[in-house]
Amino acid sequence: MVLLFLILIPLITGIMSFAVKGDGAKALALISSILTLGVSAYVSGSNYTAPITYNHDWIPILGTQLSFVADGMSSMLCLLTGIVVMVVMISNVNKEVESPGAFYGFLLLSQAGLMGVFLAYDALVFYVFWELALIPVYFLCSRWGGEKRIQVTFKFFIYTFVGSLMMLAGLIYLSMQTQGLSSYSWPDIVRAGASLPPATQQWLFWLIFIAFAIKMPIFPFHTWQPDTYEQSPTPVTIILSALMVKMGLYAVIRWLLPVVPAGVAYWSDTIVVLSVIGIIYASCIAIVQTDMKRLVAYSSIAHMGLMCAVAFSHSNIGMHGVMVQMFNHGITITGMWLIISMVENRWGTRDMTKLGGMATSAPNMAIAFVIISLASVALPLTNGFIGEFMLFNGLFLGTESNHITMMVIAGLGIILGAVYTLNMIQKTAYGATVKMTIAKDLSANEFISVAIIIILIIFLGVYPKPLLDLTSGIAGMIVK
Amino acid sequence: MKAIIATTVFGIIMMFTGIVVNNKKSVASVAALLFIALLGVNIWDLLTTSANAPQLLFSNMLRVEHYSLWFNTLMTGCSVLYVLLMGKEIQKVGSHVAEYFALIFFILCGLYILSTYNNLLMLFIGIEILSIPQYILAGSDKRNLKSSEASLKYFLMGAFSTGILLMGIALLYGAARTFNIMDMVGILHSDALNPLALAGIMFIMIALCFKVSAAPMHMWTPDVYDGAPTPFTAYMATIVKASAFFAFLRLFQVSFNSLSEHWTIILAIITAATLLVGNVTAVFQQSVKRMLAYSSIAQAGFMLFAVLAVNQFAWQGIIIYAVAYSVATIGIFSVLVKLKDYTYDGFNGLAKKEPLLAFTASIFLFSLAGIPLTGGFMAKYYVLLAVVQQGHLLWLVIFALLMAAISVYYYFRVIIAMYFKTGTPEFNSPVTMGDKVMLVITSILVFLLGIFPQIFLYHV
Numbered sequence: 033m034v035l036l037f038l039i040l041i042p043l044i045t046g047i048m049s050f051a052v053k054g055d056g057a058k059a060l061a062l063i064s065s066i067l068t069l070g071v072s073a074y075v076s077g078s079n080y081t082a083p084i085t086y087n088h089d090w091i092p093i094l095g096t097q098l099s100f101v102a103d104g105m106s107s108m109l110c111l112l113t114g115i116v117v118m119v120v121m122i123s124n125v126n127k128e129v130e131s132p133g134a135f136y137g138f139l140l141l142s143q144a145g146l147m148g149v150f151l152a153y154d155a156l157v158f159y160v161f162w163e164l165a166l167i168p169v170y171f172l173c174s175r176w177g178g179e180k181r182i183q184v185t186f187k188f189f190i191y192t193f194v195g196s197l198m199m200l201a202g203l204i205y206l207s208m209q210t211q212g213l214s215s216y217s218w219p220d221i222v223r224a225g226a227s228l229p230p231a232t233q234q235w236l237f238w239l240i241f242i243a244f245a246i247k248m249p250i251f252p253f254h255t256w257q258p259d260t261y262e263q264s265p266t267p268v269t270i271i272l273s274a275l276m277v278k279m280g281l282y283a284v285i286r287w288l289l290p291v292v293p294a295g296v297a298y299w300s301d302t303i304v305v306l307s308v309i310g311i312i313y314a315s316c317i318a319i320v321q322t323d324m325k326r327l328v329a330y331s332s333i334a335h336m337g338l339m340c341a342v343a344f345s346h347s348n349i350g351m352h353g354v355m356v357q358m359f360n361h362g363i364t365i366t367g368m369w370l371i372i373s374m375v376e377n378r379w380g381t382r383d384m385t386k387l388g389g390m391a392t393s394a395p396n397m398a399i400a401f402v403i404i405s406l407a408s409v410a411l412p413l414t415n416g417f418i419g420e421f422m423l424f425n426g427l428f429l430g431t432e433s434n435h436i437t438m439m440v441i442a443g444l445g446i447i448l449g450a451v452y453t454l455n456m457i458q459k460t461a462y463g464a465t466v467k468m469t470i471a472k473d474l475s476a477n478e479f480i481s482v483a484i485i486i487i488l489i490i491f492l493g494v495y496p497k498p499l500l501d502l503t504s505g506i507a508g509m510i511v512k
Numbered sequence: 513m514k515a516i517i518a519t520t521v522f523g524i525i526m527m528f529t530g531i532v533v534n535n536k537k538s539v540a541s542v543a544a545l546l547f548i549a550l551l552g553v554n555i556w557d558l559l560t561t562s563a564n565a566p567q568l569l570f571s572n573m574l575r576v577e578h579y580s581l582w583f584n585t586l587m588t589g590c591s592v593l594y595v596l597l598m599g600k601e602i603q604k605v606g607s608h609v610a611e612y613f614a615l616i617f618f619i620l621c622g623l624y625i626l627s628t629y630n631n632l633l634m635l636f637i638g639i640e641i642l643s644i645p646q647y648i649l650a651g652s653d654k655r656n657l658k659s660s661e662a663s664l665k666y667f668l669m670g671a672f673s674t675g676i677l678l679m680g681i682a683l684l685y686g687a688a689r690t691f692n693i694m695d696m697v698g699i700l701h702s703d704a705l706n707p708l709a710l711a712g713i714m715f716i717m718i719a720l721c722f723k724v725s726a727a728p729m730h731m732w733t734p735d736v737y738d739g740a741p742t743p744f745t746a747y748m749a750t751i752v753k754a755s756a757f758f759a760f761l762r763l764f765q766v767s768f769n770s771l772s773e774h775w776t777i778i779l780a781i782i783t784a785a786t787l788l789v790g791n792v793t794a795v796f797q798q799s800v801k802r803m804l805a806y807s808s809i810a811q812a813g814f815m816l817f818a819v820l821a822v823n824q825f826a827w828q829g830i831i832i833y834a835v836a837y838s839v840a841t842i843g844i845f846s847v848l849v850k851l852k853d854y855t856y857d858g859f860n861g862l863a864k865k866e867p868l869l870a871f872t873a874s875i876f877l878f879s880l881a882g883i884p885l886t887g888g889f890m891a892k893y894y895v896l897l898a899v900v901q902q903g904h905l906l907w908l909v910i911f912a913l914l915m916a917a918i919s920v921y922y923y924f925r926v927i928i929a930m931y932f933k934t935g936t937p938e939f940n941s942p943v944t945m946g947d948k949v950m951l952v953i954t955s956i957l958v959f960l961l962g963i964f965p966q967i968f969l970y971h972v
Contacts, residue, residue, distance in 0.1 A: 091966055093828075094897075160884040167883065174932050182932055186924065193920050197913035204893075204900050204909075239910075 034075060035086045035100040038110055038147045041068045042117075046140030046168075052133045061136035062121045068143065069114035076107040079502060083107075090157070095207065095215040100151040104503045105355055109150040109282055112362045115484070116274045117143045120267045123370050123481035129265075135176060142168040142271055149279050155203045155216040158287065159196070162243075165276065166192055169268060178263040185263070188256040195243030195253075202239035206291065218286075225291035230298065237295030240288055241303075247280030248336050250303070251310030261329035266373035269325070273332050273369065274362040281336065281358055284343055285351070289510055300344040301433055307341035308442050310334070315448035319455070324372045324382045327456060328365070331408070334445050335361055341442060342426045345435060350426015352507035356499050357419030360407075360492065364416060367404035367485035371397065374478060375460065378468040384456060389465025394473040398461040400482045405457050407489045409450045415492035418500075420446070513569055513576055515584060516624045518553040522546045523617030530610025536603045543613035544599060547592045550620070554585040568630070572692065575630035583627050583758055583831055586968065587751050590838045591620060593957075594751070597846040597950050598743040600941065605741045606652050612744075615645035619752060626759040632681045632691040635759060639677065639723065642755060643670050646748055650740040662739025669732040673722030680715025683708045693767045702771055713768055713775055720763075723756040726816060727785040730809050734793075737805035745801070746845035749808040754834035757815045761830050769822045779820055780908055787813035787915040794922045801854045803922055804844065807880065810919055811837050814895055814912065820905065821898035828969050829895040835968055836887030836961045840879035843954045847873040850947075852938040859926055860935025866943055870930040872951040877923040879958045882916055887961025892916065894965070 045064035049057045075084055079102065088098040102110065120139070129135045145165025152158035166189070173185040207214045209224040228236070246253045261269050289296055314333035321327040339357055342350040374397060375390070376382050391398040403414070410416035427439040474482065492499055529542050558581045561567060567576040595602075595613075603609050622642030629635045647670065651663025685691060687709035688699045700709050718729065725733040737745045768775065790810030797803040815837075818830040847869055851858050863870035879888035896912065899905050961968060 091964075093966060093969070163884045167878075171931070174928065182928060186921075186928070189924070190917060190920055194914065194917040197917055198910070200893075201896070201900075201906075201909055201913055204897055205906070208897075208900055 033086060034071060034084055035102055035151055037071050038068060038075065038151065039144050041071065042140040042147065043144040046137045046144060049137035049140060050133050054132065057132040057136045058121075058125065061140055062118075062125070064140055065114070065118040065121045065143070068147075069111075069118045072107070072110040072114035072147075075102045076111045076502060079104055079107045085153070090154075094156070095210075096156040097154050097217060098157060099154040099217060100148075100157075101153040101218075102151055103506055105282065105285065105506045106150045108355065108359055108499070108502050109278060110147055112278070112359050113143060113146050113150065113275055115488070116270060116362055116366050119366055119370070119481045119484055120270050122477050122484075123373075124267060125477040126475055129176060135172070138168040138172045139267060139271070142172070146271075146275050146279065150282060153218045155207065155218070155221050155287070157216075158283075159200055159203060162199075162279070162283075163193075163196055165279065166196075169272065169276065172268045172271075173260065173264045176265045176268070180259070181263045184256075184259040188260045191246055191253075191256045192243070195246040198239050199243035202236055205236065205239075221287075222290045226293055228292070228294075230294035233292040233295035234298050235295075237288070237292045237299050240292070241284070241299075244280040244283045244288065247283070248277050248340055249280070249333065250307050250337055250340050251313055251333070252306070254310065254314070254333050257333060258326050258329040261332075262323065262325045266369055270366050270369045273329070274366045277332070277336055278358050278362060281339055281343065281354065284340070285354070285510055289343070296344065300346070303344045304341045304430075304435075304438055307337040307344070308438050310337035311341070311442055311445040312448070315445050315452065318452040319448065321452075322384050324375065324384060324456060324460070327384075327452060328368050328372065331449060331452065332361075332365060334449060335365075338420075338423055338442055338445060341438065342423045342430075345427055345430030346511055347426040347429040347431070348507055348511045349422055350430060351511045352500070352503060353419055353422025353426050355503040355507060356496065357416075357423060359499060360415040360419045363485060363488050363492075364404060364407045367400070367482065367489070368408060370478070370482060370485070371401045371404060374474070378470050378472065379466060380469045384459040387460045387466055388463035390461040392465050393468055396474045396479070397482075400474070400486060401461060402457055403486050403489060405453050407493070409453050410446065413490070413493045415489045415496070417493060418496045513557060513574065513624065513628065515550065515554050515557050515588075516621055519550055519617050519621045519624065522550060523614045523621070526610050526614035526617060530608065530614075533610075536609045539610045539613070540595075540599045540603055543610075544592075544595050546613075546617070547588070547595045550617075551585070551588045551592050554581070554588045557581050558585055569628075573631050573634050574625070574628045575694065576628050579827055579831070580627040580758075582970070583834070584624055586831065586835050587623055587754060587838070588620065590751055590835065590842065591616070591747075593839065593950075593954060594747060594842050597842060597947075597954065598746060598849070600947075601743045601846075601849045604941075605743060606654065608652075612649065612652060615649055616747065618645045619747070623751070623755040626755050627762070629759070629762070630693055632684065632693065635763065636674070636677060636681060638759065639674065639756070642752060643674070643723075646670075646744075646752060649744040650736055650748070652744065653741045656739075656741075658739035659741060662736045665732055665739075666736045669722065673719045673729070676715050676722070677719035680712045680717075680719060682712075683715060684712030687712060693763060696767045697770065700767070700771060702773065705771065705774070710774060713771065714778070716763065717775060717779065720756065720760045721782060724753055724760060724812050724815070725809050726782050726812055727789040727809065730786065730789060730812075733809055734802055734805045737808065738799070738802045742801065742845060742849045745805070746842050746849075749804070749845075750838035750841045751834075753808065753812065754815075754830075754838055757812075757818070757830055757834065761819050761826060764819055765822055765826060772822050776820060776905075779816065780905055783813055783816040783820060784908060784911055786810070786816060787912055791915045791918040791922075795918065797922070798856065799854045800848055800856060800859065800926060804841070804848070807919065807922065808841070810915065811841075811880070813915070814892055817895040817899050817908075817912070820908075821895070821902045823898060823901060825894060825898035825901055829891070829898045832887075832894050832961070832965055832968055833891040836879060836891035836958070839954060839957050839961065840876040840886075840888055843876040843951065843958070844873060844880070846947075846951070846954075847876070850939050850941060850943060852940055856925055856929050857935065858937060859929040860933040860937065862930040862937045864934075865937055868948050868951065869943060872955045873930065874927050875955045875958055877926055879962070881920050881923040885959060885962045887958045887965075890962050890965040 148161030318330035407414035625638035653659035687706035794806035879886035
């Protein structure tokens with residue numbers, strides 16, 4: 033029952049929000065996000081004893097149930113969703129948007145969709161939430177985005193929709209292979225998939241994987257991503273990059289790796305190579321960007337590429353690292369977007385060649401920016417370090433061919449990452465001071481939102497144990 | 513089957529109402545009441561028929577199964593919805609309002625025969641009863657050249673395809689020596705099949721593909737749907753088409769099931785062609801009405817899946833698809849008919865001016881595109897499930913899903929126009945409170961179909 037609250041709170045407040053005018057919507061969204069965070073913290077906390085589950089009949093003739101399970105990985109991602117959405121709401125307190133009722137309504141609806149995706153234990157329920165998370169984002173980008181928003185969002189929507197439909201075909205096929213009556217529940221799907229002949233698993237793999245590959249996105253399915261991040265309003269960019277791309281990776285771990293093991297074994301070399309190409313390719317493009325938003329968008333492709341490569345390299349510690357890094361990346365990139373939006377707000381541009389001297393004109397902001405950037409390049413004692421360390425360890429111990437070479441090439445990504453990230457700091461925080469249009473350091477709500485991020489970065493950097501404990505059981509279960 | 517008699521009597525009553533009552537509004541009210549009464553008669557039929565034993569009527573001409581009655585009831589329900597949503601617009605088409613309603617009653621008579629026929633001759637008669645009123649309705653806007661063109665085109669094409677149907681029936685009779693579709697099952701064997709029977713099946717298939725506008729027999733559809741008065745297009749594209757599909761499925765499921773190896777591949781290619789032509793051509797349309805005509809071809813492609821899958825899911829699939837598609841299409845047409853300009857630009861800025869209209873229209877479009885939690889998703893899901901369960905034809909499923917992704921493009925163009933573009937839409941008639949209530953009820957139905965489809969499959 034508790035799990036239903038995770039979905040119902042944002043869903044109901046989201047629908048209510050459409051009817052509310054002005055600041056009421058903002059307050060409602062903030063309260064709702066705090067409540068949801070509370071529930072998700074409770075769910076994560078109780079995970080150390082026994083995972084919470086919820087089951088209810090939905091469409092019996094199709095063999096589908098309204099079934100949710102919050103194991104370590106799910107509750108961790110729900111917690112991440114709770115934190116990120118709350119931080120977004122806090123940072124938006126002093127911002128004015130056009131028709132706020134609809135704006136916050138859609139944000140909360142997408143949160144409900146995300147929660148559903150992370151909790152679903154039934155393939156059809158999973159699919160339904162997968163789509164539902166997408167639609168509010170479509171409206172958010174198309175209505176409140178930048179200049180080219182309509183074409184860009186349309187491309188993004190059609191891209192992901194094609195992927196989802198392929199996945200649906202795969203899931204229907206799998207449910208037909210289950211024992212007795214068709215069933216969509218996770219254990220049945222896993223049993224059915226794993227017993228299929230390897231040749232079938234090999235094509236089924238792509239049918240399912242394409243949706244996740246587009247969502248993450250990994251090379252060469254990434255072309256929608258930089259444009260969409262750039263054109264979306266900041267809260268939506270945060271939802272997209274901190275949470276929605278995690279949907280793809282989460283889905284790989286939950287709905288692909290255990291479901292078609294023979295297919296995964298056959299294709300994992302290919303996926304690792306694609307991911308590593310993506311890391312280097314995206315890093316190189318990031319280096320030449322002058323727009324901060326595009327730079328971070330490409331850096332996100334590189335980070336996701338690394339996680340994806342490790343997810344396919346069959347090592348326990350690597351898988352554990354992927355889960356931990358999903359959380360850490362979500363936190364760090366949220367901070368990154370917050371700072372970028374503050375920069376844009378104060379200087380009226382995101383072009384790094386026209387920026388400089390943040391350290392003298394807005395010192396608090398510059399300090400926050402430096403800490404977040406260092407977490408992004410995985411400096412020890414920040415949260416990024418522990419995750420990245422485990423990832424490389426995993427890649428090193430992996431079973432795919434040429435895994436040492438892959439690790440070395442992927443390691444270049446770290447160096448390139450340091451190059452573009454430090455370059456960004458240098459150009460914006462230091463150098464000749466450029467006058468701000470609104471001369472102001474962090475306001476109270478911005479300070480709180482950034483502080484939450486920085487506390488998490490440092491706390492999890494020094495003491496990552498809670499996060500590691502939460503996910504340790506799951507990693508072992510996925511990689512046998 | 514009191515419904516067949518009732519709908520005929522109601523049709524005649526309607527015609528006389530036109531003589532007695534001069535006020536268009538009263539005529540429409542009488543019609544709405546009669547449609548609700550007809551729904552009542554259908555429910556009565558449903559409750560008084562035993563669920564297990566099919567009932568043979570009119571010297572074995574009709575065979576009444578429970579699911580046929582359920583289909584009749586649902587389609588009559590959709591007709592009630594249609595009359596309540598479109599009643600005002602039907603009054604505006606011309607001066608003979610009573611006759612339009614009478615013709616719709618006669619169409620329903622054809623529908624009832626097509627869902628229960630047990631004899632190929634009844635199939636023929638049913639299709640004729642279904643089609644002839646439509647020829648008249650398509651041309652009912654007499655002063656409009658396009659409407660007359662639509663009527664003539666529809667009539668010629670319809671007559672032509674009926675000829676092919678008759679030819680097929682005759683050939684099949686030559687092989688099976690019976691018109692009875694149940695008896696045929698025992699006579700037509702796959703291993704020693706009379707070539708006459710094969711030719712007959714092909715002729716019948718092609719004729720029925722004409723009726724359901726499957727490619728390459730779809731050429732008449734865009735012109736007829738575009739030219740006919742919009743309220744009647746809505747009826748032709750939904751309930752009438754669904755009924756033709758039901759008849760199609762009935763024949764191929766009951767009589768030709770054991771011969772499926774002979775016709776599956778042909779029908780699969782027709783399905784692929786229908787999906788391709790419908791979806792790709794819809795992308796290039798500038799008028800929403802014409803886009804909806806092509807989209808109805810595309811949706812027909814999905815309904816053909818039910819015919820392809822010769823199993824129990826096919827019945828559920830066709831029923832849920834018929835209802836979901838009819839409800840959503842009638843809904844979107846009832847929004848379209850309010851607007852002066854039928855192009856995409858005509859929808860610009862609708863969300864600002866009439867938020868509720870835009871919101872419900874988006875729900876209908878979501879349903880047509882097959883987004884989860886709407887009826888359209890469940891409908892597509894059921895028909896695909898039926899084919900996947902069949903085991904082969906997986907390539908067709910994947911092709912259909914790609915085509916469904918294309919369909920998002922043209923459905924969402926309307927949403928983009930309504931929500932993200934600026935403009936001032938002009939209305940034909942003011943949007944009243946009654947319209948809004950009906951649109952909200954229709955949207956609730958769309959969600960109900962998507963979340964609890966089992967309610968609508970109660971008797972299958």
